[in-house]
Amino acid sequence: MASLTRTIERYINDLFDEVEEHSVSLRRKELAEIFGCVPSQINYVLRSRFTPERGYLVESQRGGHGYIKILRITYNLPEEKISHIEDIVGETISEQEARRLLATLQERGILEPRERLLIEVALRHAEDLGSSEFDISPYKRSFIQAELLKRMLRSLVLS
Amino acid sequence: MASLTRTIERYINDLFDEVEEHSVSLRRKELAEIFGCVPSQINYVLRSRFTPERGYLVESQRGGHGYIKILRITYNLPEEKISHIEDIVGETISEQEARRLLATLQERGILEPRERLLIEVALRHAEDLGSSEFDISPYKRSFIQAELLKRMLRSLVLS
DNA sequence: GTATAGTTGACTAATATTGACCAATGGCGT
DNA sequence: ACGCCATTGGTCAATATTAGTCAACTATAC
Incomplete structure (x- = not known):
């Protein structure tokens, strides 16, 4: 049995590969439905995997048109x-x-x-x-x- | 009597030969059951045999879906x-x-x-x-x- | 006989999952 | 403008599951 957290982490990493951008956007509820889990599971994945220590920042907004945006930290110098x-x-x-x-x-x-x-x-x-x-x-x-x-x-x- | 530690060490080395990879993954509890010993015995084997000084790195994770992953960086010493x-x-x-x-x-x-x-x-x-x-x-x-x-x-x- | 290596188990710490409850945002009706 | 409320994400705590540490004890090697 594969770990849900790791599966979602891979999914998000694949998104980064696809878009070839420094950021990806997603909807918490949608993602939770894709993986058949509770929405807060997504928060857990973000908190444990997409941290500044690992080179990521996360922005989000609640309410209508809410979203979650994950940014990969880049360095110019x-x-x-x-x-x-x-x-x-x-x-x-x-x-x-x-x-x-x-x-x-x-x-x-x-x-x-x-x-x-x-x-x-x-x-x-x-x-x-x-x-x-x-x-x-x-x-x-x-x-x-x-x-x-x-x-x-x-x-x-x-x- | 062959030492348990050496037996487990050989078992892990055989795993490396089988998979022909730079790393192998284990479950501490499973391995302990295979050899009929306490789980902490596995830690002893790792600490004494699969050290950085011998060219190995060990990654692990506790909790659900936990694992132990051994990476062989250099070998054949x-x-x-x-x-x-x-x-x-x-x-x-x-x-x-x-x-x-x-x-x-x-x-x-x-x-x-x-x-x-x-x-x-x-x-x-x-x-x-x-x-x-x-x-x-x-x-x-x-x-x-x-x-x-x-x-x-x-x-x-x-x- | 002493020092080193190996074995054991009780206790500790970390991780994943779930769900109940909280907070923010924006649209819509008034 | 204002306020309701639907919608969307956040937090936290309980629980289960897994690995780590440490110190006592035993066995082996020198």
């Missing part, structure tokens, strides 16, 4: 991409957040698999060192890892 | 190549030696420029942290950097 990445990583980052971000970046073709691997190895090394070798607090470890991650991603964007 | 890395890098390494090694590897086409960049950034970060943030001796810093370098090169299985 490398600096914009860097600042977006820095926003997402933030001051500190959990191992889980970091891994998810890397998966997304690979998914979007920003990172090669081998590059993702190198970054994960470096983060893990920092974690190992901070937790066992030295006795760094979890907060500071996540701060250090955020800094390392930002540096590595920054270097790639500029290369 | 011949023991002699790995020990070769250990020999070249050694116990400690200076920044200069590291740079020279990376330049050579890139010239030989073993490392992509972006991969070299990632490694240099990680080494630099370790150096910065060890010298200014904490107060680590130069010897220990070069030891830590050698360890990091070896881990990153090992993950890519270079010779």
Whole structure:
């Protein structure tokens, strides 16, 4: 049994491929009927899959002529991409957040698999060192890892 | 008695051979039932065998329709190549030696420029942290950097 | 005999799905 | 203009389902 959420996510991604635009529009109720689910399921898909972390923004309007519009974030300059990445990583980052971000970046073709691997190895090394070798607090470890991650991603964007 | 961990490891490796893909997907609970063990045993196998350092990445999701996906980025790690890395890098390494090694590897086409960049950034970060943030001796810093370098090169299985 | 690796299970955390209730918008009748 | 109300999307909480963590215990290797 396939996951409803993933099915709807794929459907929306296919829409993006078809229109070849930076945005797609849809009607929540219609989409829910297509997939035979409650309308709020669509909100769940948007909230969990089409987030800024994954490079999307969502606009919507209620009432008559209501709609949902999904925008794919684009960058005109490398600096914009860097600042977006820095926003997402933030001051500190959990191992889980970091891994998810890397998966997304690979998914979007920003990172090669081998590059993702190198970054994960470096983060893990920092974690190992901070937790066992030295006795760094979890907060500071996540701060250090955020800094390392930002540096590595920054270097790639500029290369 | 063959170890459960090794048995499950072989099972997953066989899956890779069968599907001839870069990734395989599992359900933790199913796998545990196949081998008649507790689910957390699967986590142990993943943690100890399918690590980034060995060229694998693991993605997973909890909840409904949860899964575990193992990605094989690099593999076929011949023991002699790995020990070769250990020999070249050694116990400690200076920044200069590291740079020279990376330049050579890139010239030989073993490392992509972006991969070299990632490694240099990680080494630099370790150096910065060890010298200014904490107060680590130069010897220990070069030891830590050698360890990091070896881990990153090992993950890519270079010779 | 000690250190390392493997095994187990109780407890924790995250994700997907559903539905009842809430909020906003615009058209239409007055 | 105003207000009703049909229409459209949003929020939240309950529940089921799945994976993760951690620490104690056992087995194996040196």
